[in-house]
Amino acid sequence: MDKCYHCGDNCSNTAITHLDKVFCCNGCKTVFDILQENDLSYYYNLDESPGTSPSLNEAKFNFLENEAIVERLLEFNEQDTQVVSFIIPSIHCSSCIWVLENLSKIDASVKNTQVNFPEKSIRITYNSEQLSLKNLVVLLCRIGYEPSISLDDFEKKEKKVDRSLIYKLGVAGFAFGNIMFLSFPEYFEVNEFWLEKFKYIFRWLMFAFSLPVVFYSGRDYFISAYKGLRSKILNIDVPIAIGISVLFIRSTAEIIFDLGTGFFDSLAGLIFFLLLGRFFQQKTYAFLSFERDYKSYFPIAVTRIFQDPEKSTSEEQAQIYDLKTGDRILIRNSELIPVDSILIKGSALIDYSFVTGEAEPVAKRSGDKLFAGGKQQAGIIELEVIKPVEQSYLTQLWSNEIFSKTKQSNFQSLTDRISKKFTIGILSIAFIATLFWMIADPSKALNVFTAVLIVACPCAIALAAPFTLGNLLRIFGRHKLYIKDTSVIEQMSHIDTVVFDKTGTLTSNTKNLISYEGITLTEQEITLLTSTLRASNHPLSRSLYKMLQENDIETLDEFEEEIGKGISGTINQDSIRIGSFDFVESSNPTEDKLATKENYKRTEVHISSNNTYKGCYIFYNQYRNGIQEIFDRLKQHAEIIILSGDNDGEKRHLEELLPKDTQLLFNQKPKDKLEYIKQLQKLGRKVMMVGDGLNDSGALAQSNVGIVISENINVFSPACDGILDASRFKDLYDFVKLSRKGVSVIKWSFLFSLFYNIIGLLFAITGNLAPVVAAILMPLSSISIVIFTTVATNILGRKLMIKKAKT
Known part of the structure; x- marks a missing residue:
């Protein structure tokens, strides 16, 4: 071809x-x-x-x-x-x-x-x-x-981009480099040059460079520590703020009293690396929208019909927010219905998969109620508005409290969990050691106190999670899983229940498997069937025609389409009827024909030729590649649940793919899905919801981690924590596994940092560690943590790349 x-x-x-x-x-x-x-x-x-x-x-x-x-x-x-x-x-x-x-x-x-x-x-x-x-x-x-x-574009406001972190990082980096440069004479012991001419100038320059670093770049750590103490919480920023304060005060005192150069280089390096870790932590994908709602898909305006005083009918383009109860509007083929309304004229075939997940279009007649979010599939219809857009059914889906609260507010990260114990431990050691040396040898007390707080400053601990998760964020994105922020990866590592939507998530939106059951059709009947299908715009007709299009095509003598029922065509006195069972059946149904009604939940297109029933084409959803492997691997670590808005026509087929005892729930409305996720969480489950449509938005927002499967990552994604390209669906388990290994890397980093702190503290509390040595070791430990986490996560990411290459 x-x-x-x-x-x-x-x-x-x-x-x-x-x-x-x-x-x-x-x-x-x-x-x-x-x-x-x-x-x-x-x-x-x-x-x-x-x-x-x-x-x-x-x-x-x-x-x-x-x-x-x-x-x-x-x-x-x-x-x-x-x-x-x-x-x-x-x-x-x-x-x-x-x-x-x-x-x-x-x-x-x-x-x-x-x-x-x-x-x-x-x-x-x-x-x-x-x-x-x-x-x-x-x-x-x-x-x-x-x-x-879309309607979202109509309401768009200027995006406020917060660049303060970049500015602070730039200031800290600039000052760090200059302070290091000014410290070279002392590093290399250039005594004559240093002592005779520029010692005091260089020292005070270093002090000047440190001021914006501490009071601008580092102020967020002081603010966070203050807020934590005020709320009676010892967060990780408390010991960091103490470490920064001790370094700055001790360094300033040394240059004022001419005791030494201080530790301004270590101070600037500490804040620079901490901000670099925070930058990694905040990194996300600006080109993707993780917070979409119905406004991202609704049209801005619609054609409104009105009559002037002389009763002549005219049309105008009206903003959908201007629509009022009683207004008449026109909806064309493939357009979305923006408001709840009543069908006045025309035959409607409404696809509600956008809202409910139910894949089968619904036929409607004059007087029937149509809900916002449905897509018309059969020509022009005229509607009467019964509710403005703010009161429509679809808008009410977003009135649930889950969309107005911060989803991750109750999540406590690994770093937060250890910060309280760490802070109490370090402060206790510092005060006990200082008290001991004030009694044993007061001349060493200040040095011991300073050395303990400097060497135990948890910069390495604070850097471990941001650099590990930030690098994983980048690796995930490279493999087409776009995560909203780093905390999602950490939450993903705790998942013990995975809930899947069916239509559009487990199945492809673009492919169907079609099989025929019944009496074999003759060549003439196949030609007539193909020619009739060609004249129809119904989605099932188009899919079936695509399969049969290689057959001969002839011009029809007659063609008729009854919306919601079927189509019929005639060539040279031979007729064919295509559609629902009731539409094509003859006046004397046989037992075989009646038996097909047992399968009414399947998607079927029935055929009769010259009033004789022939059989039916059965449409099966095309499940995504590797789906059984995903289920088998996920089942080892998490419970799997299917939560679908579609009917249970494919329940038997799904049971063959899924592990035994997997729960399958069908005909679930959007609110039902949300409530089901809530009940799982009340039982202590950590839930990951995997969906694709607006009907999944409530469940995605309620779940601990909400992942959207998208055929086009830039076009469709309801509010979620991550967007997975459909081509990488088969790697879902690998992403979950990688998030768990990432948390393991963080724990190993903590152990590495703890080992360093224990060694340093032993020297510090015994008075054998000078503050200048502690100040040198501190940034070295930070660099070692950054290198370790980067190398470890890159090795994990490379394994995922190797697996992709093999498949």
Whole structure:
């Protein structure tokens, strides 16, 4: 089968030959012509089949003619210049970047374009007198780069980026380097140069450089320690703040009284490494959204129908927040219903998988109630609004308290758990040792007190978790698991229960297995079947036609489609009916035909030819690769539960894949899933929820760790803790295992730090460790911890890479 020169898809219907090249559709051919006409054919040299097949429906962007909506979307609007930014999910390679940044060659009204590849976004500056925003969007669609414009974009606010940590890290690093440079004369004992000319100048310069380090870069540690003490909590920042204070006060005293150079280099190095660890801890993926709700998928506006006083009907594009009870609206094929409403005109086939997880579309007739979040699958329908968007069923899903509280507030990290005991222990040793030396030899008491607090400053402990988990965060991302922050990895290591959604999570959204049961069809019947399916736009019809499309096609004499029931076609007096069992059955059903009703929970398309029942095509969900291996491996460490909004039509097949005694719960509504997770947690379970849709959002938010499986990480992900690319689903267990090994690395780092502290403390409390030696050993221990955690996690990550290469 020929492949399209532009997009690389198979030319499944009619291959279009143009200029000795083959295209799958007129859209791809048009894009090719546009690029040729504008001298942009170099696009095809950047990559093989780099484009995407365009699907253009200009009517869906009519809302961009509404000035109020346009004004909210624009970033800049002055005189004849407008600037707008869009998310473009189809950006996927260097060719995409090249053609989008050369948009001005296609339309001279475009002044400038900037593509942000990680965020899959584009910022366009254009002449608003020559090009409207709607026409700009249509231009992008014509070349295969349709923007994603949602209700969330309409409400978007300027993102506040907190760069204070970067500034503090920069100040500490700058001061650390300069203080080290100023300390060289003493390091190398350049006595003549040092003593005679610049000793005092260098010392006071080091003091000056230390001031912004302590009072700006290090202030968060003092604030955290103060808040902890005020709340009667001894956190890890208490001994760190004490260590910083002792280093600064002792160093300042030494230069004031000309006792020495102090430990400003160790002080700056300590704060620099601590901030570096915090930077690793806060590292995340700015180009992914982990906090999406229904607004990220809803349209900005909808077509509203109204009558003027003269009773003439007209249409307008209305913002969905302006819709009121009683308004009439139009919903086109494949559009999302934004409000709860009543069907007035047209036949509706509503796909609620977006909300409930139920994969089978639901047929509705005039007078039936339709809920927000359903997608129309069968032509234009007219609806009457019964609730504004704020009161719709889908909006109420987000009124649950789980979405308004911090999910991880009750989680106590490994570092937090040991900090109280560590702080009490160190302070006790310091005061007891000092009291002893005040009695035995008062001249050593101050040095002992200082050395103990310096050598025992838990910088190595404070660095172990951030560097280990931060490096794992990077390794996970490299393998297409994008985690929200480092605390999620630590929580993942404690998981003992894994709950899976079924549709879209265990199964692929794009593939079905289809089998036929019944009387073998003749060649003429297969031709008639294929020709009839070709005329239908129903999802099941399209899937079945894709399987049968290699057969002969003939022009139908008659075609009829009854929404929600089935389709029928006629050629030369031969007729065929395709659809539900009740739709195709004859007036005298046989026992065999009636027996098929026992399987009504399966997804089936029944066939009758010339009023004689033939059989049915059965649709099975295509389960993801390696699913049985995942279950078998996870079962060794965690309980597995299936929690699905779909019916139990595939229960028997799932039971064959799953370990014995696995719980399977079907027909679960979004609230049911959330409540079930709550009950598990009340039993003390640590739950990881793995889902894919908005119907899973409550359960994802309630669980200890919520992971979303996504076919496109930039387009769809409800609120979650992590987004896993569907292609790496088979590696889910490896990620859980790696998180546990990462926590083991942290524990080994703690033991290493404890060993160092015990050795140092033995010398310090006996008065045999000078503070300057302690100040040198302290940053060395920090560096050794950083090196150990980095090397260990990279080795673990390399094992995951080797496993991927083998598979």
